Amino acid sequence: MEMISLRNIDKWYNPSFQVLKNCSTTIEKGEVVVVCGPSGSGKSTLIKTVNALESIQAGDIVVNGISVTDSGTNLPKLRARVGMVFQHFELFPHLKVIDNLCLGQVKVLGRSRSEASEKARKMLERVGLSAHAEKFPGQLSGGQQQRVAIARALVMDPVCMLFDEPTSALDPEMVSEVLDVMTELAGEGMTMMVVTHEMGFARKVANRVIFMDGGEIVEDRPAEDFFQSPESPRAVQFLSKILPH
Amino acid sequence: MNYNWNWGVFWAPSPDGAGTYFDMLLAGLQWTIVTAICSWLIALCLGTVVGIARTTGSRWMLLAGNAYIELFRNIPLLVQLFLWYFVVPELLPVQLGNWVKQLTYGAFYTAVIGIGLYMSARVATQVTAGISALASGQRMAGLAMGLTKAQVYRYVLLPQGFRVILPPLTSEFLNTIKNTSVALTIGLAELTARARAMQEFTFQVFEAFITAAALYVALNIVVTLLMRYIERRMTVPGLVAGG
Numbered sequence: 001m002e003m004i005s006l007r008n009i010d011k012w013y014n015p016s017f018q019v020l021k022n023c024s025t026t027i028e029k030g031e032v033v034v035v036c037g038p039s040g041s042g043k044s045t046l047i048k049t050v051n052a053l054e055s056i057q058a059g060d061i062v063v064n065g066i067s068v069t070d071s072g073t074n075l076p077k078l079r080a081r082v083g084m085v086f087q088h089f090e091l092f093p094h095l096k097v098i099d100n101l102c103l104g105q106v107k108v109l110g111r112s113r114s115e116a117s118e119k120a121r122k123m124l125e126r127v128g129l130s131a132h133a134e135k136f137p138g139q140l141s142g143g144q145q146q147r148v149a150i151a152r153a154l155v156m157d158p159v160c161m162l163f164d165e166p167t168s169a170l171d172p173e174m175v176s177e178v179l180d181v182m183t184e185l186a187g188e189g190m191t192m193m194v195v196t197h198e199m200g201f202a203r204k205v206a207n208r209v210i211f212m213d214g215g216e217i218v219e220d221r222p223a224e225d226f227f228q229s230p231e232s233p234r235a236v237q238f239l240s241k242i243l244p245h
Numbered sequence: 246m247n248y249n250w251n252w253g254v255f256w257a258p259s260p261d262g263a264g265t266y267f268d269m270l271l272a273g274l275q276w277t278i279v280t281a282i283c284s285w286l287i288a289l290c291l292g293t294v295v296g297i298a299r300t301t302g303s304r305w306m307l308l309a310g311n312a313y314i315e316l317f318r319n320i321p322l323l324v325q326l327f328l329w330y331f332v333v334p335e336l337l338p339v340q341l342g343n344w345v346k347q348l349t350y351g352a353f354y355t356a357v358i359g360i361g362l363y364m365s366a367r368v369a370t371q372v373t374a375g376i377s378a379l380a381s382g383q384r385m386a387g388l389a390m391g392l393t394k395a396q397v398y399r400y401v402l403l404p405q406g407f408r409v410i411l412p413p414l415t416s417e418f419l420n421t422i423k424n425t426s427v428a429l430t431i432g433l434a435e436l437t438a439r440a441r442a443m444q445e446f447t448f449q450v451f452e453a454f455i456t457a458a459a460l461y462v463a464l465n466i467v468v469t470l471l472m473r474y475i476e477r478r479m480t481v482p483g484l485v486a487g488g
Contacts (some may be wrong), residue, residue: 023412040321048385050361052387053388054387065332076388076391076392076393077389077391079388079389079390080390080391081391082389084389085388086382086385086386086389088380088382090380090382090383090385090386091386092383092386092387092401092405093405093483093484094402094404094408094479094481094484095332102399103390103391103392104391104392107392107396107400108390108396109391135482135483136481136482136483136484137483138481138482138483138484139482139486140483152390152392155392156390193440208414239368
Protein backbone atom coordinates (compact mmCIF):
# COMPACT_ATOMS: atom_id res chain seq x y z
CA MET A 1 0.00 0.00 0.00
CA GLU A 2 1.27 3.46 -0.90
CA MET A 3 1.87 5.63 2.17
CA ILE A 4 3.45 8.68 0.56
CA SER A 5 3.24 9.51 -3.10
CA LEU A 6 4.86 12.55 -4.70
CA ARG A 7 4.07 13.20 -8.37
CA ASN A 8 5.86 15.79 -10.49
CA ILE A 9 6.52 18.29 -7.72
CA ASP A 10 7.66 21.75 -8.81
CA LYS A 11 8.48 24.54 -6.40
CA TRP A 12 9.87 28.00 -7.04
CA TYR A 13 11.09 30.31 -4.28
CA ASN A 14 10.83 33.14 -6.79
CA PRO A 15 10.34 33.21 -10.55
CA SER A 16 14.06 32.76 -11.18
CA PHE A 17 14.86 30.09 -8.59
CA GLN A 18 13.31 26.65 -8.86
CA VAL A 19 14.10 24.65 -5.73
CA LEU A 20 12.25 21.44 -6.69
CA LYS A 21 12.19 20.18 -10.25
CA ASN A 22 9.67 17.57 -11.27
CA CYS A 23 10.28 15.37 -8.22
CA SER A 24 8.40 12.06 -8.10
CA THR A 25 8.66 9.09 -5.77
CA THR A 26 6.50 6.67 -3.85
CA ILE A 27 7.03 5.31 -0.37
CA GLU A 28 5.25 2.09 0.55
CA LYS A 29 3.84 1.37 3.99
CA GLY A 30 6.62 0.10 6.23
CA GLU A 31 9.38 1.36 3.98
CA VAL A 32 12.36 3.37 5.24
CA VAL A 33 13.65 5.82 2.66
CA VAL A 34 16.73 7.98 3.15
CA VAL A 35 16.99 11.23 1.22
CA CYS A 36 20.53 12.52 0.79
CA GLY A 37 22.46 14.96 -1.31
CA PRO A 38 24.63 18.05 -1.05
CA SER A 39 23.43 21.15 0.80
CA GLY A 40 20.99 23.21 -1.17
CA SER A 41 19.83 20.24 -3.21
CA GLY A 42 16.25 20.59 -1.96
CA LYS A 43 16.08 17.61 0.45
CA SER A 44 14.66 19.51 3.40
CA THR A 45 12.24 21.38 1.18
CA LEU A 46 11.04 18.13 -0.38
CA ILE A 47 10.33 16.45 2.95
CA LYS A 48 8.46 19.51 4.18
CA THR A 49 6.13 19.40 1.18
CA VAL A 50 4.84 16.02 2.39
CA ASN A 51 2.88 17.62 5.27
CA ALA A 52 2.45 20.94 3.45
CA LEU A 53 4.83 22.93 5.63
CA GLU A 54 6.20 24.04 2.28
CA SER A 55 3.76 24.88 -0.48
CA ILE A 56 4.29 23.68 -4.04
CA GLN A 57 3.39 25.25 -7.37
CA ALA A 58 2.76 22.09 -9.35
CA GLY A 59 2.30 18.38 -8.75
CA ASP A 60 0.33 16.04 -6.48
CA ILE A 61 1.07 14.75 -3.02
CA VAL A 62 -0.97 11.98 -1.43
CA VAL A 63 -0.35 10.73 2.11
CA ASN A 64 -2.19 7.69 3.43
CA GLY A 65 -4.80 8.09 0.68
CA ILE A 66 -5.44 11.77 1.41
CA SER A 67 -4.43 14.51 -1.02
CA VAL A 68 -2.19 17.10 0.61
CA THR A 69 -2.46 19.45 -2.34
CA ASP A 70 -6.28 19.47 -2.52
CA SER A 71 -7.42 22.81 -1.10
CA GLY A 72 -10.36 21.10 0.60
CA THR A 73 -8.15 18.87 2.74
CA ASN A 74 -8.19 19.46 6.49
CA LEU A 75 -4.45 20.00 6.86
CA PRO A 76 -4.29 20.04 10.69
CA LYS A 77 -6.09 16.69 10.75
CA LEU A 78 -3.70 15.24 8.19
CA ARG A 79 -0.59 16.65 9.86
CA ALA A 80 -1.65 15.24 13.21
CA ARG A 81 -1.07 11.73 11.78
CA VAL A 82 2.26 12.55 10.12
CA GLY A 83 5.05 12.72 12.70
CA MET A 84 7.82 15.19 12.03
CA VAL A 85 11.24 15.54 13.64
CA PHE A 86 13.31 18.66 12.97
CA GLN A 87 17.02 19.37 12.79
CA HIS A 88 16.85 21.80 15.72
CA PHE A 89 14.38 19.67 17.74
CA GLU A 90 11.84 22.51 18.02
CA LEU A 91 10.58 21.39 21.39
CA PHE A 92 8.48 24.11 22.98
CA PRO A 93 10.94 25.58 25.49
CA HIS A 94 8.28 27.08 27.77
CA LEU A 95 6.58 23.71 28.34
CA LYS A 96 7.83 20.82 30.46
CA VAL A 97 8.78 17.67 28.58
CA ILE A 98 5.54 15.98 29.63
CA ASP A 99 3.51 18.99 28.45
CA ASN A 100 5.34 19.00 25.11
CA LEU A 101 4.12 15.42 24.70
CA CYS A 102 0.55 16.16 25.82
CA LEU A 103 -0.16 19.36 23.88
CA GLY A 104 -0.98 17.76 20.55
CA GLN A 105 -2.80 14.80 22.11
CA VAL A 106 -5.12 17.05 24.10
CA LYS A 107 -5.60 19.98 21.72
CA VAL A 108 -5.57 18.11 18.40
CA LEU A 109 -6.68 14.56 19.12
CA GLY A 110 -9.01 15.53 21.96
CA ARG A 111 -7.65 13.00 24.43
CA SER A 112 -8.20 13.58 28.12
CA ARG A 113 -5.31 14.99 30.10
CA SER A 114 -4.84 11.76 32.07
CA GLU A 115 -4.98 9.56 28.98
CA ALA A 116 -2.46 11.82 27.20
CA SER A 117 -0.20 11.90 30.22
CA GLU A 118 -0.19 8.13 30.56
CA LYS A 119 0.63 7.71 26.88
CA ALA A 120 3.37 10.35 27.15
CA ARG A 121 5.02 8.60 30.09
CA LYS A 122 4.98 5.27 28.26
CA MET A 123 6.61 6.89 25.26
CA LEU A 124 9.26 8.61 27.39
CA GLU A 125 10.08 5.28 28.95
CA ARG A 126 10.49 3.85 25.49
CA VAL A 127 13.06 6.47 24.50
CA GLY A 128 14.77 6.10 27.88
CA LEU A 129 13.82 9.47 29.35
CA SER A 130 11.27 8.64 32.06
CA ALA A 131 13.30 10.53 34.63
CA HIS A 132 13.07 13.78 32.70
CA ALA A 133 9.29 14.21 32.32
CA GLU A 134 9.08 17.19 34.65
CA LYS A 135 12.11 19.01 33.23
CA PHE A 136 12.11 21.80 30.67
CA PRO A 137 13.72 21.15 27.26
CA GLY A 138 16.50 23.64 28.00
CA GLN A 139 17.66 21.41 30.84
CA LEU A 140 18.31 18.43 28.55
CA SER A 141 21.21 17.59 26.24
CA GLY A 142 20.73 17.81 22.47
CA GLY A 143 20.44 14.05 22.12
CA GLN A 144 17.86 13.89 24.89
CA GLN A 145 15.90 16.75 23.33
CA GLN A 146 15.80 15.00 19.98
CA ARG A 147 14.57 11.80 21.62
CA VAL A 148 11.84 13.80 23.32
CA ALA A 149 10.97 15.27 19.91
CA ILE A 150 10.65 11.75 18.47
CA ALA A 151 8.47 10.74 21.42
CA ARG A 152 6.35 13.86 20.91
CA ALA A 153 5.68 12.75 17.34
CA LEU A 154 5.00 9.12 18.32
CA VAL A 155 2.37 9.86 20.98
CA MET A 156 0.14 11.11 18.14
CA ASP A 157 0.06 7.54 16.71
CA PRO A 158 1.44 8.66 13.34
CA VAL A 159 0.93 6.61 10.17
CA CYS A 160 4.37 7.69 9.00
CA MET A 161 7.34 9.70 10.24
CA LEU A 162 9.36 12.45 8.57
CA PHE A 163 12.87 13.18 9.83
CA ASP A 164 14.58 16.35 8.63
CA GLU A 165 18.30 15.97 9.38
CA PRO A 166 17.57 14.69 12.90
CA THR A 167 21.22 14.35 13.90
CA SER A 168 22.84 17.28 12.08
CA ALA A 169 22.67 19.65 15.05
CA LEU A 170 23.92 17.11 17.59
CA ASP A 171 27.31 16.73 19.18
CA PRO A 172 28.95 13.64 17.67
CA GLU A 173 28.70 11.56 20.83
CA MET A 174 24.93 12.03 20.89
CA VAL A 175 24.21 10.95 17.35
CA SER A 176 24.01 7.24 18.10
CA GLU A 177 21.42 7.53 20.88
CA VAL A 178 19.06 9.17 18.40
CA LEU A 179 19.88 6.79 15.55
CA ASP A 180 19.27 3.84 17.90
CA VAL A 181 15.74 5.04 18.58
CA MET A 182 15.15 5.52 14.86
CA THR A 183 16.54 2.08 14.03
CA GLU A 184 14.25 0.50 16.60
CA LEU A 185 11.31 2.38 15.14
CA ALA A 186 12.15 1.16 11.64
CA GLY A 187 12.35 -2.38 13.00
CA GLU A 188 8.77 -2.08 14.22
CA GLY A 189 7.58 -1.36 10.70
CA MET A 190 7.13 2.41 10.86
CA THR A 191 7.08 4.12 7.47
CA MET A 192 9.93 6.63 7.54
CA MET A 193 11.28 9.31 5.24
CA VAL A 194 14.64 10.49 6.54
CA VAL A 195 16.78 13.34 5.29
CA THR A 196 20.23 12.59 6.67
CA HIS A 197 23.94 12.49 6.01
CA GLU A 198 24.33 9.41 8.23
CA MET A 199 25.28 6.94 5.53
CA GLY A 200 25.88 4.19 8.11
CA PHE A 201 22.24 4.49 9.13
CA ALA A 202 21.14 4.55 5.50
CA ARG A 203 23.13 1.43 4.69
CA LYS A 204 21.93 -0.47 7.74
CA VAL A 205 18.30 0.60 7.97
CA ALA A 206 17.06 2.13 4.72
CA ASN A 207 15.23 0.12 2.08
CA ARG A 208 15.80 2.82 -0.49
CA VAL A 209 17.98 5.85 -1.01
CA ILE A 210 16.89 8.98 -2.87
CA PHE A 211 19.80 11.11 -4.01
CA MET A 212 19.03 14.73 -4.84
CA ASP A 213 21.05 17.39 -6.56
CA GLY A 214 20.02 20.83 -7.77
CA GLY A 215 16.36 20.26 -6.89
CA GLU A 216 16.09 17.04 -8.87
CA ILE A 217 15.82 13.44 -7.75
CA VAL A 218 18.92 12.03 -9.44
CA GLU A 219 18.77 8.49 -8.07
CA ASP A 220 16.00 6.57 -6.36
CA ARG A 221 17.14 3.00 -5.80
CA PRO A 222 17.42 0.20 -3.22
CA ALA A 223 19.99 1.20 -0.60
CA GLU A 224 22.38 -1.63 -1.41
CA ASP A 225 22.47 -0.80 -5.12
CA PHE A 226 22.99 2.87 -4.39
CA PHE A 227 26.01 2.31 -2.19
CA GLN A 228 27.60 -0.42 -4.30
CA SER A 229 27.05 1.02 -7.73
CA PRO A 230 25.79 4.59 -7.85
CA GLU A 231 24.85 5.46 -11.40
CA SER A 232 25.23 9.21 -11.69
CA PRO A 233 28.67 10.86 -11.61
CA ARG A 234 27.26 13.34 -9.06
CA ALA A 235 26.32 10.54 -6.65
CA VAL A 236 29.68 8.84 -7.12
CA GLN A 237 31.41 12.09 -6.24
CA PHE A 238 29.10 12.67 -3.24
CA LEU A 239 29.69 9.20 -1.84
CA SER A 240 33.44 9.38 -2.33
CA LYS A 241 33.49 12.52 -0.24
CA ILE A 242 31.41 11.40 2.68
CA LEU A 243 31.88 7.62 2.95
CA PRO A 244 35.49 7.56 4.20
CA HIS A 245 34.44 9.36 7.37
CA MET B 246 14.43 83.44 45.76
CA ASN B 247 11.65 84.62 47.94
CA TYR B 248 9.34 81.73 48.59
CA ASN B 249 7.37 80.87 51.67
CA TRP B 250 7.57 77.14 52.17
CA ASN B 251 4.52 75.72 53.86
CA TRP B 252 4.29 71.96 53.94
CA GLY B 253 1.49 72.23 56.47
CA VAL B 254 -0.81 73.35 53.66
CA PHE B 255 -1.52 69.69 52.87
CA TRP B 256 -3.51 69.40 56.08
CA ALA B 257 -5.58 72.48 55.38
CA PRO B 258 -9.10 71.82 54.05
CA SER B 259 -9.41 72.08 50.32
CA PRO B 260 -12.15 74.17 48.68
CA ASP B 261 -13.70 71.12 47.01
CA GLY B 262 -15.01 70.23 50.46
CA ALA B 263 -13.87 66.63 50.28
CA GLY B 264 -11.08 66.89 52.85
CA THR B 265 -7.56 68.22 52.96
CA TYR B 266 -5.35 69.16 50.03
CA PHE B 267 -3.52 65.88 50.55
CA ASP B 268 -6.82 64.03 50.17
CA MET B 269 -7.34 66.00 46.97
CA LEU B 270 -4.02 64.81 45.55
CA LEU B 271 -4.74 61.22 46.58
CA ALA B 272 -8.10 61.37 44.81
CA GLY B 273 -6.18 62.55 41.74
CA LEU B 274 -3.78 59.63 42.12
CA GLN B 275 -6.75 57.28 42.12
CA TRP B 276 -7.99 58.71 38.83
CA THR B 277 -4.47 58.39 37.43
CA ILE B 278 -4.31 54.72 38.45
CA VAL B 279 -7.77 53.82 37.15
CA THR B 280 -7.21 55.66 33.87
CA ALA B 281 -3.79 54.03 33.41
CA ILE B 282 -5.08 50.52 34.11
CA CYS B 283 -8.09 50.86 31.77
CA SER B 284 -5.93 52.39 29.01
CA TRP B 285 -3.35 49.66 29.47
CA LEU B 286 -5.97 46.92 29.12
CA ILE B 287 -7.14 48.44 25.82
CA ALA B 288 -3.52 48.86 24.68
CA LEU B 289 -2.66 45.25 25.52
CA CYS B 290 -5.72 43.73 23.84
CA LEU B 291 -5.65 45.79 20.64
CA GLY B 292 -1.84 45.83 20.53
CA THR B 293 -1.77 42.03 20.73
CA VAL B 294 -4.34 41.65 17.95
CA VAL B 295 -2.55 44.11 15.67
CA GLY B 296 0.87 42.69 16.56
CA ILE B 297 -0.30 39.19 15.66
CA ALA B 298 -1.91 40.40 12.43
CA ARG B 299 1.49 41.59 11.23
CA THR B 300 3.03 38.13 11.68
CA THR B 301 0.45 35.88 10.00
CA GLY B 302 2.13 36.01 6.61
CA SER B 303 -0.93 37.61 5.02
CA ARG B 304 0.08 40.67 3.02
CA TRP B 305 -3.31 42.30 3.54
CA MET B 306 -3.14 41.91 7.32
CA LEU B 307 0.42 43.25 7.39
CA LEU B 308 -0.62 46.37 5.50
CA ALA B 309 -3.66 46.92 7.72
CA GLY B 310 -1.52 46.46 10.84
CA ASN B 311 1.14 48.85 9.60
CA ALA B 312 -1.48 51.47 8.74
CA TYR B 313 -2.97 51.19 12.23
CA ILE B 314 0.41 51.64 13.88
CA GLU B 315 1.47 54.59 11.72
CA LEU B 316 -1.86 56.30 12.35
CA PHE B 317 -1.83 56.06 16.13
CA ARG B 318 1.82 56.55 16.85
CA ASN B 319 2.51 59.46 14.50
CA ILE B 320 -0.10 61.87 15.84
CA PRO B 321 0.84 63.50 19.17
CA LEU B 322 -1.16 62.15 22.09
CA LEU B 323 -2.41 65.63 22.92
CA VAL B 324 -3.82 66.07 19.41
CA GLN B 325 -5.43 62.63 19.55
CA LEU B 326 -7.16 63.47 22.83
CA PHE B 327 -8.43 66.75 21.40
CA LEU B 328 -9.71 64.93 18.30
CA TRP B 329 -11.58 62.37 20.42
CA TYR B 330 -12.90 64.96 22.84
CA PHE B 331 -13.77 67.96 20.69
CA VAL B 332 -13.99 66.75 17.07
CA VAL B 333 -15.40 63.22 17.06
CA PRO B 334 -18.62 64.09 19.01
CA GLU B 335 -19.36 66.77 16.38
CA LEU B 336 -19.03 64.23 13.57
CA LEU B 337 -21.52 61.83 15.15
CA PRO B 338 -25.27 62.06 14.48
CA VAL B 339 -26.58 65.00 16.53
CA GLN B 340 -28.41 62.98 19.19
CA LEU B 341 -25.55 60.57 19.72
CA GLY B 342 -23.09 63.48 19.79
CA ASN B 343 -25.12 65.27 22.46
CA TRP B 344 -25.35 62.12 24.52
CA VAL B 345 -21.57 61.71 24.33
CA LYS B 346 -20.97 65.32 25.32
CA GLN B 347 -23.23 65.01 28.36
CA LEU B 348 -21.63 61.85 29.75
CA THR B 349 -20.75 62.36 33.42
CA TYR B 350 -17.31 60.83 33.02
CA GLY B 351 -16.79 61.94 29.43
CA ALA B 352 -13.23 63.11 30.01
CA PHE B 353 -12.36 59.81 31.64
CA TYR B 354 -13.81 57.69 28.83
CA THR B 355 -12.10 59.84 26.25
CA ALA B 356 -8.76 59.62 28.04
CA VAL B 357 -9.02 55.83 28.36
CA ILE B 358 -9.84 55.36 24.68
CA GLY B 359 -7.34 57.95 23.43
CA ILE B 360 -4.41 56.82 25.56
CA GLY B 361 -5.35 53.16 25.05
CA LEU B 362 -5.29 53.46 21.26
CA TYR B 363 -2.11 55.54 21.29
CA MET B 364 -0.31 52.98 23.46
CA SER B 365 -1.77 50.01 21.53
CA ALA B 366 0.31 51.02 18.51
CA ARG B 367 3.44 50.82 20.65
CA VAL B 368 2.41 47.49 22.19
CA ALA B 369 1.70 46.14 18.69
CA THR B 370 5.27 46.78 17.54
CA GLN B 371 6.56 44.98 20.63
CA VAL B 372 4.27 41.98 20.11
CA THR B 373 5.37 41.70 16.48
CA ALA B 374 9.01 41.90 17.54
CA GLY B 375 8.48 39.25 20.23
CA ILE B 376 6.90 36.79 17.82
CA SER B 377 9.45 37.49 15.09
CA ALA B 378 12.28 36.86 17.56
CA LEU B 379 11.25 33.19 17.81
CA ALA B 380 12.78 30.68 15.45
CA SER B 381 10.48 29.97 12.51
CA GLY B 382 10.83 26.30 13.37
CA GLN B 383 8.59 26.80 16.39
CA ARG B 384 5.67 27.73 14.15
CA MET B 385 6.43 24.78 11.87
CA ALA B 386 6.63 22.37 14.80
CA GLY B 387 3.25 23.55 16.04
CA LEU B 388 1.64 23.18 12.62
CA ALA B 389 3.33 19.81 12.07
CA MET B 390 1.67 18.31 15.15
CA GLY B 391 -1.72 19.33 13.77
CA LEU B 392 -2.40 22.54 15.67
CA THR B 393 -4.42 25.13 13.78
CA LYS B 394 -2.85 28.52 13.11
CA ALA B 395 -4.79 30.03 16.01
CA GLN B 396 -3.67 27.24 18.33
CA VAL B 397 -0.06 27.73 17.29
CA TYR B 398 -0.32 31.35 18.42
CA ARG B 399 -2.18 30.49 21.61
CA TYR B 400 0.02 27.64 22.83
CA VAL B 401 3.39 28.12 21.13
CA LEU B 402 4.15 31.64 19.85
CA LEU B 403 2.43 33.99 22.29
CA PRO B 404 3.58 32.36 25.55
CA GLN B 405 7.17 32.62 24.31
CA GLY B 406 6.81 35.98 22.57
CA PHE B 407 5.35 37.66 25.65
CA ARG B 408 8.21 36.36 27.77
CA VAL B 409 10.64 37.98 25.36
CA ILE B 410 8.89 41.37 25.50
CA LEU B 411 8.05 41.56 29.20
CA PRO B 412 10.85 44.08 29.95
CA PRO B 413 9.88 46.53 27.16
CA LEU B 414 6.21 46.07 28.07
CA THR B 415 7.06 47.22 31.58
CA SER B 416 8.36 50.52 30.25
CA GLU B 417 5.31 50.89 28.00
CA PHE B 418 3.10 50.46 31.07
CA LEU B 419 5.12 53.16 32.85
CA ASN B 420 4.66 55.38 29.77
CA THR B 421 0.93 54.78 29.96
CA ILE B 422 0.86 55.96 33.56
CA LYS B 423 2.84 59.07 32.73
CA ASN B 424 0.73 59.79 29.64
CA THR B 425 -2.44 60.00 31.74
CA SER B 426 -1.24 63.45 32.81
CA VAL B 427 -2.03 64.73 29.31
CA ALA B 428 -5.71 64.09 30.10
CA LEU B 429 -5.76 67.18 32.34
CA THR B 430 -6.14 69.16 29.11
CA ILE B 431 -9.59 67.68 28.51
CA GLY B 432 -10.58 68.16 32.12
CA LEU B 433 -9.82 64.85 33.78
CA ALA B 434 -9.07 65.59 37.43
CA GLU B 435 -6.13 63.24 37.70
CA LEU B 436 -2.98 63.79 39.75
CA THR B 437 -1.36 66.53 37.65
CA ALA B 438 -4.66 68.41 37.32
CA ARG B 439 -5.14 68.29 41.09
CA ALA B 440 -1.61 69.53 41.72
CA ARG B 441 -2.30 72.46 39.43
CA ALA B 442 -5.61 73.18 41.15
CA MET B 443 -3.85 73.14 44.50
CA GLN B 444 -1.27 75.58 43.19
CA GLU B 445 -3.99 77.92 42.04
CA PHE B 446 -5.83 77.79 45.35
CA THR B 447 -2.82 78.03 47.67
CA PHE B 448 0.04 79.45 45.58
CA GLN B 449 2.21 76.68 47.11
CA VAL B 450 3.50 75.58 43.70
CA PHE B 451 6.62 73.80 44.95
CA GLU B 452 4.85 71.67 47.54
CA ALA B 453 2.08 70.74 45.12
CA PHE B 454 4.30 69.58 42.26
CA ILE B 455 7.05 68.03 44.39
CA THR B 456 4.41 65.89 46.06
CA ALA B 457 2.77 65.00 42.75
CA ALA B 458 6.18 64.02 41.36
CA ALA B 459 6.89 61.88 44.41
CA LEU B 460 3.54 60.13 44.04
CA TYR B 461 4.27 59.38 40.34
CA VAL B 462 7.69 57.99 41.25
CA ALA B 463 6.24 55.85 44.03
CA LEU B 464 3.51 54.50 41.74
CA ASN B 465 5.97 53.66 38.98
CA ILE B 466 8.35 51.93 41.37
CA VAL B 467 5.50 49.75 42.60
CA VAL B 468 4.63 48.85 39.01
CA THR B 469 8.28 48.11 38.19
CA LEU B 470 8.63 45.81 41.20
CA LEU B 471 5.40 44.06 40.29
CA MET B 472 6.56 43.49 36.71
CA ARG B 473 9.94 42.20 37.92
CA TYR B 474 8.07 39.73 40.10
CA ILE B 475 6.01 38.60 37.10
CA GLU B 476 9.18 38.30 34.99
CA ARG B 477 10.77 36.07 37.62
CA ARG B 478 7.65 33.93 37.87
CA MET B 479 7.61 33.50 34.08
CA THR B 480 11.27 32.53 33.76
CA VAL B 481 11.64 29.10 32.21
CA PRO B 482 14.37 26.91 33.75
CA GLY B 483 17.17 26.18 31.30
CA LEU B 484 16.03 28.85 28.86
CA VAL B 485 18.23 31.86 28.36
CA ALA B 486 16.11 34.96 27.78
CA GLY B 487 14.54 34.95 24.37
CA GLY B 488 15.16 31.25 23.65
